[in-house]
Amino acid sequence: MTISGIADLEQLEARGFEAVFPHSTPWDLLKHSAARAPDATAIRFLRDAGDPAADRIVSYGDLLRDSMGAARLFRGLGVVPGRSVALMAQHTPSAHVALWGGQIAGHVCPINPLLKPAHIAGLLKAAGAAVVVITGVNDEIDYWSNLVPALRAEGVTLPILACDGDADCPGADGIFEDLVAGNLAGPEIAPEGDEHALAAYYHTGGTTGAPKLVRHSRLNEAHVARSCALLHDLAPQDVVVNGFPLFHVAGAFVYGLSTLSAGGTLLIPGRLGMRNQTFMRSIWQQVERHGITIVGAVPTVLAALNGIPVNADISTLRWFLTGGSPLPTELAEATESKTGRGVRNILGMTECAGAIAVEPVHGPRTPLSCGLRMPFSEVAILGETAGDADPDKRLGADQTGIIALRGPNVSAGYSDPQRNAGTFLPGGWLVSGDIGKLDTAGRLYVTGRAKDIIIRGAHNIDPQMIEDALLAHPEVENAAAVGMPDAYAGELPVAFVTLRSGAQADGSALIAFLRERIDDPVALPKRIGVLEALPLTPVGKIFKPTLRREAILWAIAAAAEEAGIDASVVDIEVSESLDTSVEVPAATLDAMKQALTGMPLALTITGRE
Incomplete structure (x- = not known):
């Protein structure tokens, strides 16, 4: 059914959970899609974005077969329930095979390979890893050559397999693709346990400190995937650009498993994802060439796309889906004006497998809204008691407080239960850390993030207000505001921007521009720095630390x-x-x-x- 608003969502829920979600694990979703159309393309991987003949095509039948082969391989290497496959790989077909095969044999722990080796070693231990899969040596992105010796120096003795390499990988205990090929025959391995069994550990909490792992159940992942597919109206004919890494929940579930659950095609722009400049510079030709219907991108990528003239037939394109950071209204309007295609927002976090709320594609884009809650979930705005979110203090429509949620998408907590305090509350509530409100139509708005709030004296300043005002300047491409330490006020607001090509604005001119647009004078930045590029995480979020x-x-x-x-x-x-x-x-x-x-x-x- 078509979902455009809260009434449609409630009508869907009236059918009952099992009727709406008959497949409650990732493996069941993949099997269903393969049974429906085994020869359909599940993944199109662009080995060379300039040469369509080099594309690697993976059918649903291939994906199912290879994932089971990986499960047999992993089981032989000691991956059983309670032990994990650690995955440090670019988003590729081989990485998908490792992700889903690992969940059959035991569970997986996708890890950002750019973390420091000591931190990775801690994650491997905390996740109960039995084997490690790492992207091998290649000309595009080579962290193997430094990472593998560093992990060995940290005392990691686990088998380390190389995937997607183009050259010799010193220290490898095997080539993943070859080992999978040798395990395609044999009895099937049935995933042990039900939909509530552990599927994955996803790390969160930044790049420093003790390991912090979120427990994902199979149901958490399947629920988010199918919910996003419903709200995004995904179908077998869709071709979805997904350049997010698989260690990020958006790449794995919000855009990844959702598309696969609908029988659509994932288009992966090579090992570099959305950092593939050949792909990005030819984005509109890629839409025409591959019949792309949906582009998933963080706002920083949308801003970059707006600078590329539309010079091809993009009639197949339906939507742009974005999330990961607030969606500036000016950016959404510019994208829609340029392409004639709608932009829809998503709010998620690792602790709920990637999705709290989604703007349905068949509903209107509402400025500053991130959409409706997931089906069969509950989102509430909570007041505080002694500085903590209190589920007994639920606020009404249009009242601002702390966003919390509960439902099938919400994790059972962290691998170390001592870390649950303040985030996972009694009654199944997950405290997001975002500040926001719900309107009378059930739409969720994020007005700030508690830890991002700039506190000047006793005055709270929302950095998004500053950022949105800066983005209204015609020469500003991107912006971020943070607090600068101050001996008197505690913090003072400052900002950093990147400029459009050929722009000449400096910090003083931008501050003068903001004086007319920021109502609260204490929120006017004391200084604005102009940078060539803002620091980004691997998925394209601005890295404020x-x-x-x-x-x-x-x-x-x-x-x-x-x-x-x-x-x-x-x-x-x-x-x-x-x-x-x-x-x-x-x-x-x-x-x-x-x-x-x-x-x-x-x-x-x-x-x-």
Whole structure:
């Protein structure tokens, strides 16, 4: 049925959970699609975005067969219920085979390969890994050559298999594709347990600190996949661009398994995903060539697409789907005006397999909304008790509070239950950490994120307000606002931008522009930096810790100058966790300490002779 609003969603739910979701595990979804059309294309992988003849085509029958072959391989290597396959691979057909095969044999733990080796080693131990699959040596992206020796140096003795390599992979305990090919025959392995059994561990909580793993049940993943397929109206004829990594829930479930559950085709833009410049520069020709119907992209990628002239027939294109960070209204309007195709928003988090709310494609795009809750789930806006979200204080329509949810998409918690406090609450509630509201039509809005709020004195400043105002400037391509430490106010708002090609605006001009657009004067940024590129995560989100680090450098340099200390003699080091050390000439030590007193930093100040 077509879903355009909350009434349609409630009508769907009236049919009953089992009628709407007859397949409650990823493996059941894949088997159903393969049984319906075994020869249909499940995955089109662009080995060379400039040469369609090089495309790798994987049918549903192939995907099912190879995934079972991987399950036999993994079982022989000790992967049983309670043990995992650690997957550090680019988004490729082989990675899909490892992901789904690992869930048959035991469970999987997809890991960002760009994390530090010591952190990865900790994740391997916490996830109960029995085998590791890593992208092998190739000309496009080679982390094998440094990562594998570093993991061995960290004491990792597990078998490490290379996939998708183009050259010799020193230290490999086998080539994944060859080993799968050798396990295509034999008895099938039936996944043990029901839909509530552990399917995967997904790491979260940033790139530093002790391992933090989210437990995904099979039902969590299947529910998100089918819910997104329903709200996005996915069908077998859809061709969906998915350049997200599989260690990200959007790549695996929101865009990945959802498309496969509908019998559609995943189009993967090579090992580099949406960082494949050949693909990005020819995006509209790719739409025409492959009959692309849907493009999944974070807002930063949408902004880049807006700079590429539409120079091909894009009549097959239906929608742009986006999420991962707030969707600026100006960006959505620009994309729709340029292409004539709608943009729809998604809100998700790792702790619920990637989806809290989705804007249905057949409903209107509502500025600043991220859509409707998942079917058979519940979203509430909670008030606080002693600073914590309180399920007994549910707020009404259009009241702002903390967003919480419960339902089949919500994880049972972290692998270490001690980490659940404050996030997973009694009654099945998951606290998102986002601040928002629900309107009378059931649409969810995010107005800020608790940990992103800039606190200037006793005044809370929403960084999104600053970012949206900056994005209204015709020369600004992207923007991010963070708090800069201040000894008096605690934090002051600052911002960073990238400019469109040929633009000349500087920080002073942008601040002058904002004076007319930001109603609250305390929210006006004290400084705006113009960068060539904003720091991004592997999935294209703006990585604000890097910007906070730069803001700390600004703050300390400014404090030194105010204290009469030449900034050139001040040595500043800021760690990934934002711990800060400052070294100055001994004669200026007392003055520097006084200048920095009150700054909300983990700060060490020393003098040198």
